[in-house]
Amino acid sequence: MRSTNLKRTKRGYVRNLGRLPQGGQPKFYLGHDRVEAARRLELLVALWQVVEDLHASGRRPGPPAWDPSHLEVAKAVARGEPLKVPRDGDYEWPETYYRRVNELALRLGTPVEPANRRTYEVGKEDNLDGIGDYRAKLGTGIGTDRPVLTGQTLHQALRAYQHSIEREYRDADGTISDNGKTKVTQIRTILGYVPDIDLAELDYQGTDELFGIFRRRPPSKRYGRPMARKSCTNYIGELGRFLRWLHLSGEFQWRKPEDFEHIRRNPRELDEDTEKEAADVPIWTVAQLRILNEYATPIERVFLLLGLNCAYGADQAGRLRIGHLHLKDEGLSYIRRVRRKKKTRSIHLLWRQTADGLRWALERRKSQPSDSDILLLTEKNLPYWRKTKGGNRSNAIPRLWDDLLKRVLRDHPNFPRLPFNSLRDTSADMIRRLAGEEVASLHLAHKHQSKDENLGRYTNPVRKRHFRALRRLERKLESVFLAAGEAPWSQRPKTYMGIIKTKRLLELREQGVPPRQIAEELGISVASVHRIAPTRQRKPRA
Secondary structure: OOOOOOEEEOOEEEEEOOOOOOOOOOEEEOOOOHHHHHHHHHHHHHHHHHHHHHHHOOOOOOOOOOOHHHHHHHHHHHHOOOOEEOOOOOOOOHHHHHHHHHHHHHHHOOOOEEOOHHHHHHHHHHHHHHHHHHHHHHHHOOOOOOOOOOOOEHHHHHHHHHHHHHHHOEOOOOOEOHHHHHHHHHHHHHHOOOOOOEHHHOOHHHHHHHHHHHHOOOEOOOOOOEOOHHHHHHHHHHHHHHHHHHHHOOOOOOOOOOOHHHOOOOOOOOHHHHHHHHOOOOOOOHHHHHHHHHHOOHHHHHHHHHHHHHOOOHHHHHOOEHHHEEOOOOOOOEEEEEEOOOOEEEEEEOOHHHHHHHHHHHHHHHOOOOOOOEOOEOOOOOEOOOEOOOOOEOOHHHHHHHHHHHHHHHHOOOOOOOOOOHHHHHHHHHHHHHHOHHHHHHHOOOOOOOOOOOHHHOOOOOHHHHHHHHHHHHHHOHHHHHOOOOOOOOOOOOOOOOHHHHHHHHHHHHOOOOHHHHHHHHOOOHHHHHHHOOOOOOOOOO
């Protein structure tokens, strides 16, 4: 490490030392006394050397960088506070924490206190118990074989597994697939909860404890509440797939312990889980759908109708291609496509307003140059459903839906704020009430439309029943379509005062109320009155 003199500033002696994971150097303020500042700097240098050794030995990946635990200790050193070592994450094992605190005290040559005294004491007892057991085995002359450390850690193996996922799960364009992206995200979350122990410690008890972390539903680092049961189930599933991969990997020295398959994998159930599971699925009412269609712009209306007519979520609507459309001036118009997730064919008869909206979208598409045949593009000629440079899904559709809800909430403060995919739930719920469960499953493009999963191998779906149900639903939603007005596909002028206030303005203007009086009643400027409802020019006298 480069040796430089201490610099004095208005805030005392200061020194940059080490590296942060995101780049750059942290700045440590060491106080105003030069002798004390030099002592603190000496401790900081020793602490940074510990961090460098961790990375050099492979226990931490990548180039040396301050991790949250050591950086917290370093800041305490700089302030001259007693050295208290926090746990390395919420799930660092007690015996590992105990050893780390004492190793750090030896390396720094100064007393070090554990920030979590209870965990430290538990770790101390565990280590003493382990020593006692080992001495007992030495006395009997049996069972003295202890696991030989491999030098390979759990975090190293998880990152190698992550790299294998990133290599294998690729789309035709070379980018990581949606499934692969989900798995990588899950692995990164798992890394934040499991301890970085040597693989030799993953015997039956050690492996069971890994699953136990998620069986017990740890607090979410984002919300501070116990993780959702579904999330823990997903993490446990991915952890199991990782351990199977690790067992077969020639790169790592680890094999599944005996009785591995008997490890429990079901997350615990909380009282709120029962309440949540018993609750109804939130859906839109017909009255709420009328308001949404009234406030929607043409492109928002297309997404709204696709959600209601075809039970499309954001991914199905955003991936809709021109070749999927079968629009006819006479006869039935429909969308025919294959749902990738379930590998099932879906055919949806189109309502009149939906078909008109898709014709409008096709005309709009002609002025949008693009190599893709995706139907719905943003104003920048990019697909609404696309990957960002970082490999994540674009939030263009949720953002578009949020813009619509914001306009509605301006006039209707108590309007529910449900996500875009609630349209899919609403559509399926209405079809189920009109035509039953089998037709609702067909409407959702599920793989199985009945409890007999083999029925689809011998029979074809009854699509006429589905089409009749869509016609009945179209009649039920007639008032929703009328709410779009006489010109649903013309771009209305932008207004920042809301539809209710605009309607009232036009009504007062029609009654001949002076602009100044309208402005006072509605709380707007006179210029806004003239902009929205210009004064009619008088006809010249003959």
